[in-house]
Amino acid sequence: MAAHQELEIQLAQKLASNEKPIRTKALKKLKKYIYVRSQKATDGFTREEMLKLWKGLFYCLWMQDKPLLQEELSNSVSTLIHTFHDVNGQLLYLECSLKTFKREWNGIDRLRMDKYFQLIRFMFRQGFEMLKSKNWDSSVVARFLELFATELLNSGNDAPASLQLHILDLFLTELAAVGSSELSAEQNLRFIEPFCKTATKTKDWTLFRAICNSIFSTIIDQAPYAIEDLLKELKAESSDAGRELYAEQDNHGSGDSDTELPFDDDNVLPVLQFDYAALADKLLAMSSQSRTPSQNRQKIYKIIKVLQDLNEGIFPQDGYPEEVSTDEDDEMFGSRNKIKRGSKGSI
Secondary structure, eight states: OHHHHHHHHHHHHHHTOSSHHHHHHHHHHHHHHHHHHTTOTTSOOOHHHHHHHHHHHHHHHHTOOSHHHHHHHHHHHHHGGGGSSSHHHHHHHHHHHHHHHHHHGGGOOTTTHHHHHHHHHHHHHHHHHHHHHTTTOHHHHHHHHHHHIIIIISTTOOOOHHHHHHHHHHHHHHHHHHHTTTOOHHHHHHHHHHHHHHHTTOOOHHHHHHHIIIIIHHHHHTHHHHHHHHHHHHHHHSOHHHHHHHHHHHHHOOSOOTTOOOOOOTTOOOOOOOOHHHHHHHHHHHHTSTTSOHHHHHHHHHHHHHHHHHHTTOOGGGOOOTTTOOOTTOGGGTTTTOOOOTTOOOO
16 A cells, blocks of 8 residues: 555656656556556555545646647546546546645636636546446446535535536536437436535525526526427438428428428537426425525526426527516526527527
């Protein structure tokens, strides 16, 4: 054990070196070390050892200049998660990255912040890729979400607010980039369950508003595109006769047909499918508990109303009911026009 600890310290020091050749060599050595050591079922990394390595990785990026080289390094660091042979090591790697970001966050200067934003995005992208490689196994997803909630959402997590905001902002985007074509609405609901739980019990108003803006409002904003994608999938799977009918409409239709959708594969961002009724029911059940702060409940009920409308085919773009409209300073539904997908319009 002592020999391992000594090696981790040495690697961390070399990863944080002022000399790029030393850092590059140390990163290659670390990858080999992880590969070899993680093969041993009885000799995995401890949390203390992994935190030492992650401190070296953190300052490895700190020392790296030039955007293209920073992107290359962030990609190398994030893909190290796939070098581990078991899910325990992979989750520990992700956990220690979050612990390191939390510990070092307030010391990052403004000029270096962008490269850490990028590294965090890459880490979550590869974390979702890891779940995909496990075929979205429910037990592994549960462990991932428990780790995520413990480190970033649950009370006493000590995460800086700006770090939380950044991760909330990228969560659905990166999940969709990896799993939109595979994940079902039921699975997607599982992924946002931690946000539902936090929104119904947190007294941190900043965190609550961030969850509403980055998670719930994004789901609502993307609803028309999610339905477009679903109809496009049904179109692709239809019978020969059905495909001929669509082709005839494409060739002869004037564009006014209710069944015609402005599909455009260029500049299209993937979105996740959701069962809006199921999400509304989950939020209603959770927010009805006595522990939910009254101001949280008031805002959540507005979200529930919009989700119920979506389930009935009523889109927010069609106009808000008076009781669901918000004040100018209420950002919860203030991002209505932020989603752009090529030249698509809403349904």
